[in-house]
Amino acid sequence: MNEQTQMDKAGADKADAARRKFVGAVAAAGAVGGVAALAPGLHLIQVSQATPTPRAAGEAASNKVRWGMLIDTSKCDSGCTDCVKACATENGINETVKDARQASQWIRKIDIKEPKTDHTHSLPMMCQHCAEPPCVDVCPTGASMKRADGIVLVDRHTCIGCRYCMMACPYKARSFVHEALTEQNPEVPRGIGCVESCNFCVTRVDKGMEPACVETCTKAGHNAMLFGDLNDPNSEISRRIAQQATTQVRADLKLNLGVRYQGI
Amino acid sequence: MLYAVRLALITLATAIALPASLSYAAGEGRTPKPVIKIENADTKCVAPPEEMRRNHMEMLKHQRDETLREGIRGEPVSLNRCINCHASKQTGSVLGSNENFCQTCHAYVAVKLDCWDCHQPKANYKARVTNGAAPASHDKAASTMGAMK
Numbered sequence: 001m002n003e004q005t006q007m008d009k010a011g012a013d014k015a016d017a018a019r020r021k022f023v024g025a026v027a028a029a030g031a032v033g034g035v036a037a038l039a040p041g042l043h044l045i046q047v048s049q050a051t052p053t054p055r056a057a058g059e060a061a062s063n064k065v066r067w068g069m070l071i072d073t074s075k076c077d078s079g080c081t082d083c084v085k086a087c088a089t090e091n092g093i094n095e096t097v098k099d100a101r102q103a104s105q106w107i108r109k110i111d112i113k114e115p116k117t118d119h120t121h122s123l124p125m126m127c128q129h130c131a132e133p134p135c136v137d138v139c140p141t142g143a144s145m146k147r148a149d150g151i152v153l154v155d156r157h158t159c160i161g162c163r164y165c166m167m168a169c170p171y172k173a174r175s176f177v178h179e180a181l182t183e184q185n186p187e188v189p190r191g192i193g194c195v196e197s198c199n200f201c202v203t204r205v206d207k208g209m210e211p212a213c214v215e216t217c218t219k220a221g222h223n224a225m226l227f228g229d230l231n232d233p234n235s236e237i238s239r240r241i242a243q244q245a246t247t248q249v250r251a252d253l254k255l256n257l258g259v260r261y262q263g264i
Numbered sequence: 265m266l267y268a269v270r271l272a273l274i275t276l277a278t279a280i281a282l283p284a285s286l287s288y289a290a291g292e293g294r295t296p297k298p299v300i301k302i303e304n305a306d307t308k309c310v311a312p313p314e315e316m317r318r319n320h321m322e323m324l325k326h327q328r329d330e331t332l333r334e335g336i337r338g339e340p341v342s343l344n345r346c347i348n349c350h351a352s353k354q355t356g357s358v359l360g361s362n363e364n365f366c367q368t369c370h371a372y373v374a375v376k377l378d379c380w381d382c383h384q385p386k387a388n389y390k391a392r393v394t395n396g397a398a399p400a401s402h403d404k405a406a407s408t409m410g411a412m413k
Contacts, residue, residue: 057338060330092391147335155332156382184384185391186344191382206337 052229054208066131066150066258067200068230069214070237070246071123073263075224078122081109082220083213090201090212092185097178104175104190106198107213112264121264124213124225127152127173127198128249129258135165135174144195150230150258153199161193170250173197200227230258298368304349310340317369320346324379343383351387359385 055061087107088094097103107126113119133152135144143159146152154165154174166174174197181191187203190196201211209215210227217225228237240246246260309316311323327341350365351358358366359380366385370377384391 055335055337058336061335089391089393094392094394145333147333149335153332157328157332180381183392184382184389186347186384186386186389188391189382189384194382202335203337206335 052205052208052210052227055206061147061149061151061206063148063150064231066230067129067205068150068228068237068258068260069129069200069211070226070228070240070260070262072224072226073121073123073261075222076122076124077222078111078120080122080222082216082222083107083124083225084109086212086216087198090185090204091188092183092190094183095179095181102176102178104177104196106175106196123261123264125171125173125249126213126259127169128171128255129198129200131256131258133255134168134170138164138168140164147202151200151202151205152197152258153202154195154197156189156191156194156196159194161195163195165195169197170253170255295372296362298372299363300368301352301363301365303351303353303365307349309349310345343379347383347385348387351385356389357386 052067084107091106093104093106095104107124109122110125111120111122129150129152131146131150133144133146136146136152138144140162141158141160143155143157144152144165145155161176163176166172166176174195176195177190177192179192184190201209201213204211210218214225214227217223226237226240228235230238230241232238233242241260244262246262247264248255248257248260249264251257311319323341324343324346327339328343330336330339331342347358352360352364355361355364358364359377360367362368362371366377366379
């Protein structure tokens, strides 16, 4: 419940937040989507769909939806890189670079250690899809942008490759493409001179699919990653965030992240 | 006498100059004319050729902003649809030689094609899979950075 309130408070703008509160209130009253009134005061909460619904052709992304991800680090194995491989396959990250430091990382696995107890966790780190993204604040051309449904991405048509956003991102989530590419996936254009990062597999989400990393993690039976709509109180991700303790990495920055972690 | 010589010279000059000027008129000048080959003649483009030739760049620019920034999908104007229909049957691409669909006109009018720095010019292309070649971590510091709370 605290999470929901916090989400409302730090919405993209006050109008958005007000609308969200209103939608939330209406949903709670049992009048819209997902909640069926059996009798006055008695509601049957339907099990929400596991995957996003595909948007109709010609329909724009809506701010009624906010895509988010919940990662359970207790289920994330230190040696496993299934999500990283799935990301590389889906997004055509297949180039060989001269210097390994220049390799694009849309998602990476990191192991963290509590210095006092030596207790280690493993977790995937990627763009956290902030509600208040610093990369968007600093972009001089408007290329770094947040879509209405909360997905933060780079418009490569206007990106000039200045890399201010890479400096601004607290999560080291962005990469710069240094060399010319020829092996792109037709659905995922990417190329030299532009900054890029995780976009929650935006083309897949628009088709009603989950991001490639989440799909692979689930298919492999790890179930460490969950994707869904943070604005829908009946989605599995919203219910888990409402009931269980979750962490936003560097919550002190008050960026209101779309990616939440459990167990760190 | 003088008149006859002058007439002969003019006739000679014309005879030399004429084939050259004729060949330019036929379009075999220094710059080769575009070769526009429609690979799928039975299909219909989103707009008539005259409109496409003048406005395709505006149509694509308009659509790219709507698709990327607003998330509007499934509209008739789409670069991937252009490629899938117009890619050469020999090379599978709209680029590669001055006889391929995009390159042929762009080479003629000397307009640089930026689209293909990022977009894939081959039709129905399946990106190479390298099984996650990207290194797991850029710096070893990440593994010893301590708890991130």
